[in-house]
Amino acid sequence: MSGTVEKAEEWKPSGNPWLLILPVMLATFMYALDETVANVALPHIAGTYSVSSQESIWVLTSYLMASSIVIPMIDFFCKFLGRKNFFMLGVFVFTIASFLCGISTSIGMIVVARALQGFGGACLMPMAQSVCMETFTGEARNKAMAVFGLVVIVAPILGPVMGGWITENWSWPYIFFINVPVGFICIALAKKFLEDPPYARKQQNVHLDKSGFLWLCIWLIPLQIVFDKGNDADWFNAPWICWLSVIALTGAVLFFISQVKHKNPLVKLDVFKDSNYLCGTGMLILINAVLLASLAILPQLLQYMLGYDSFLSGLAIMPRGLGAFTALMIFGGLGGKISYKTYGIIGLLCLGTGGWMLGMLNLQINPMNIAIPNFVFGVGLVFTMMPITTLSCITLRNEQMTNASGLQNLLKTIGGAIGTSLVATMISRFSQVHQHGLVKSMNELNPNFAERINMYANSLIHQAGDMMNSTYLAGKMLYNQLIQQSTLCAYMTTFKVFAVACFILIPFMFLLKGEQKAKN
Structure with missing residues (x-):
């Protein structure tokens, strides 16, 4: 050496x-x-x-x-x-x-x-x-x-x-x-x-180290799938996410154990x-x-x-x-x-x-x-x-x-x-x-919200044809703004x-x- x-x-x-x-x-x-x-x-x-x-x-x-x-x-x-x-x-x-x-x-x-x-x-x-x-x-x-x-x-x-x-x-x-x-x-x-x-x-x-390579794949591939797809699948509420997580964790543990024990890891x-x-x-x-x-x-x-x-x-x-x-x-x-x-x-x-x-x-x-x-x-x-x-x-x-x-x-x-x-x-x-927090202010008891929806409704009345439809469109516009802001x-x-x-x-x-x- x-x-x-x-x-x-x-x-x-x-x-x-x-x-x-x-x-x-x-x-x-x-x-x-x-x-x-x-x-x-x-x-x-x-x-x-x-x-x-x-x-x-x-x-x-x-x-x-x-x-x-x-x-x-x-x-x-x-x-x-x-x-x-x-x-x-x-x-x-x-x-x-x-x-x-x-x-x-x-x-x-x-x-x-x-x-x-x-x-x-x-x-x-x-x-x-x-x-x-x-x-x-x-x-x-x-x-x-x-x-x-x-x-x-x-x-x-x-x-x-x-x-x-x-x-x-x-x-x-x-x-x-x-x-x-x-x-x-x-x-x-x-x-x-x-x-x-x-x-x-x-x-x-x-x-x-073939066994180490195998455990590495068993660790990393399921792990990446979990992180990529977890949000769409609502994370651990999806059984397949739970199973993949267990497989990834097992692969990680066995990989590190194999690296410690193998002569040429x-x-x-x-x-x-x-x-x-x-x-x-x-x-x-x-x-x-x-x-x-x-x-x-x-x-x-x-x-x-x-x-x-x-x-x-x-x-x-x-x-x-x-x-x-x-x-x-x-x-x-x-x-x-x-x-x-x-x-x-x-x-x-x-x-x-x-x-x-x-x-x-x-x-x-x-x-x-x-x-x-x-x-x-x-x-x-x-x-x-x-x-x-x-x-x-x-x-x-x-x-x-x-x-x-x-x-x-x-x-x-x-x-x-x-x-x-x-x-x-x-x-x-x-x-x-943030959407949950902003939605609380979107009610008629909030004077700013009421003023804003009335302003939008009045500006859209010609396009909507009547006040009911224009109020609906105004609410839709405000909701889109809420999504954008959140x-x-x-x-x-x-x-x-x-x-x-x-x-x-x-x-x-x-x-x-x-x-x-x-x-x-």
Whole structure:
């Protein structure tokens, strides 16, 4: 073991390290972009296949959940094929699946193709993180992780913008077709520049933990169905939801037991003995859930409540990317002058503040009321994700990086998938609560209500023909306004919940260690 550690510490790439990470960064950008590029196109996809908006959500969650299933097997495939070969295979599968998404003729076909995309792309982000951590040291590592952080943060933010523009100007299949040339360019760059350190090359006598993979599937697939369909089925009032929940819980327990007992598990849980890794990973799970959930509902709010088209709703989220870029410039300029914990605390404050500002929106807002909180949110993402990701892994050995980053990304992806599914339930429940509160004021004893319904009735009397019909139409108009206001309040409450979740994480920054090692 000591020899392996020594080799891991001494290895250096033979070529330019920045050219070495170029293909993995490009592939990571492509993968992270596709996490959200379909968000603003969902109404168009649902219309093409004549399905409901709830059914179209599977286009998002199938991608995330398929990624979750593959992520724990990354360490095995890196050893079985060699990391470089596995990376190129993953990009190839992702590229072909993107083409299949574009030519899909049914909702079932595109869901399967998106799952195949997730299978192929799952390895890209964790391997990019490992390559950055292993290829560079000292200040260069900080710069490489800054680039990695920018890619991971900005790509999901640019997704709705690109998806909206392409959908409005061409058609939604092209949001997948654009991956094809990029994918093949990435494969060519990887073949030329990417190198494997000794411990990441093809190895003999590597065995797959088949039982662990089985329990993982039994855990994650029912779990995602429960979160996707639970709200429609009234949750545990539906027997099949109860049974799937029991199956998912059983699968989770047996998966973790099998990983502890197996000689060559899918994921080595011993990394959780590192308190930095445990704390940092938990924080990243929640932050990623907030990020993906907010990106899922903000375009809906802008399109359905404010009347934006796909492109404008994507463009309204663009300031997140500008905020992230600004924060990256600050991070790169100040370097080690500010502690990572300070960055993280400032970032969580920005995330919470941005979320709270989004929770103060109304139907009469101007574009700046959307741009400013998104900019603040983008600053917060860089100042949280980068230092937390670095500190969570800084105390691990190099040969632990692939397994640790894979496990971290597994849990982050599960958190993002669950967050994306649960946010629809949150809006539905909050809408019911606000509707119940508003309905109490809709009675004739309320002078404001009586005045408003009489005003509407008088304005509609020519259209209705008599006072009875005009009063009925006036009541219908007020009810539609009630639904609109309760739905808007539900979105606002959801964003405030996101803000509170970010504020709660601030004390956990003080539990992270390795500050001096990260600076060095």
